[in-house]
Amino acid sequence: MSRATEGVTGRPPPFLGHDGAITLLTALAVAGLTLGLAPFVATRAVARTARQAPLRPAMVPARILVLGHRLEAGEVSAVFAARLGRALTLARAAPDAQVLVLGGQTSPGAPSEAEVGRDWLVARGLDPARIGTETRSRHTLENLAHHRDGGGGGAHEALVTSRAHLHRAVLMARGLGLAPMAVAAEDTPVATRLGLVAEGFMVHWYVTGRWLSRLLRRRAWLQRIGGA
Structure with missing residues (x-):
């Protein structure tokens, strides 16, 4: 369709x-x-x-994109918390950067991943005026496509997600005409074989x-x- x-x-x-x-x-x-x-x-x-992914972008970002992850009982999962934690670190180091949390509902009647992620960031001191949400997406490709269609892209965007997820996320972003700087959520690789x-x-x-x-x-x- x-x-x-x-x-x-x-x-x-x-x-x-x-x-x-x-x-x-x-x-x-x-x-x-x-x-x-x-x-x-x-x-x-x-x-x-996953092995080579950096912990910070090559340049100071103007916008920090955080890819969502399926919630657990309506709460942020450990995987999502790692992504949000990295975005929070970047946002504190770049006080002029906006943060955009991407992710819709993955369970009927549940809040969107983006909304729960925003609340997680606000609870840890990030100014809510700096946080945007994209709540319609159901998977990575839609996350990035909706961001692009909403006027996203441009220079100096950092894309934060799990190390094992970065290759696919960046590949899809480039296919959609975006050029984000990849940033790993975890300090070291944690994915299983x-x-x-x-x-x-x-x-x-x-x-x-x-x-x-x-x-x-x-x-x-x-x-x-x-x-x-």
Whole structure:
């Protein structure tokens, strides 16, 4: 379902969607045909980024983006707390920077990740006037697409997320025309081998989907995933 359809019906597009299902099946087929080599290469890239990710941006940021994480009983998870804690450290070091917390509802009736994240930051002394929220997103790609569509981007944006998540997040951001400075949430890598493999497959799926969209000249698919 396209954004135009969303505007007419008032409903968000499906979480996966027709194109997502097709690209997922293609990614699985490519993984099988390459005897697992394609997702293995992606996993190596994820692990390398996780290992080398910096704890501060190369330049003083004008805006600090914090990617949300699924809440636990309506509260900030340990993973999300690490991301918010890093953003708080950056915000204190750059008092003119704005902070944007990204993340919608992941459970019916629950508050959005962004709202809970904002409250976490305010409770630790960050001026609420410095904090913005994006509350419609259900996953990383929507986080970044909604930020871009809302006028985000430009120079000197820092993107804070977990080390294992950084490679995919930055890849998607660049596909959408954004150019954030990656910043790791954790001081040191903490992802398990299984977690890295899962992230590697997600990266493989994204890259396969972008390649297939270009091959089939599916502009709507490319607009959705970035890379148009």
